């Protein structure tokens with residue numbers, strides 16, 4: 001009945017890292033459509049209308065294995081009929097060639113190429129296109145196709161990652177910029193059920209996968225960091241259990257109770273500023289290994305370049321994703337400060 005050997009979609013994806021021919025099969029509860037390598041749509045049979053269309057992605061960065069394994073286990077539960085979906089789901093393993101070399105990416109960071117950024121300029125080799133640019137374009141098409149199929153439904157997308165660095169808050173989510181739209185208690189409660197209670201509220205458009213689904217399709221969409229990067233098979237699965245249970249419930253039609261929302265249960269952060277590397281001698285003012293969300297006092301050194309000190313502007317300014325090795329002109333440090341969502345939430 002199934003053409004996924006051992007019900008292991010991850011293994012099938014890794015064996016065909018660049019392309020998997022489209023195919024379709026069904027059991028008595030679900031129809032399965034493979035659209036490409038790492039791209040599988042599963043729809044419940046029997047209903048023509050649903051209340052929610054769900055995109056779950058992992059492996060946009062190939063070495064972030066824990067969420068990749070978790071998604072594969074959820075797919076396996078469907079294929080073996082352990083669980084029955086109430087809502088259509090598009091599963092995506094983002095970057096199979098980089099998964100196979102256990103690297104974040106092959107040529108270029110896939111999660112900076114969405115919103116048609118794959119069309120811009122050239123990569124470090126001077127090429128206008130590469131595997132990651134082609135994949136970003138295809139993933140945008142697959143997400144559009146999925147959401148168009150379920151156009152009248154609410155839409156959500158959870159893009160699952162693990163961080164490279166230690167973090168003061170082990171799990172955190174990035175809530176993409178949504179303009180003047182209100183934040184949603186339902187989404188915060190879903191994150192809390194996943195054990196994610198630190199949320200960064202972005203203040204500007206981005207070129208990430210989650211921002212793409214949010215801005216182009218109006219999906220409730222998040223980048224979710226579930227812990228620290230480890231190799232395949234080396235993850236402590238207990239740390240990801242709450243996320244897995246929550247996503248399983250969501251697919252099976254069991255929702256969180258949004259009336260439980262209390263902002264006091266969360267650390268809400270907004271971007272204070274983005275520090276750009278302008279000169280080749282840019283260096284961090286702190287240890288490279290310092291954890292994400294470490295706080296600084298006003299006047300403390302954040303970075304140096306071209307003979308100038310860049311210092312914290314206010315007490316409690318915290319650093320996220322510092323990287324002195326980026327290209328000149330790119331973001332080297334993001335800083336965040338506490339905020340509240342109470343004046344714009346539904």
Ligand SMILES: [Zn+2]
Pocket residue numbers: 060061064161162163
């Ligand atoms: Zn990542």
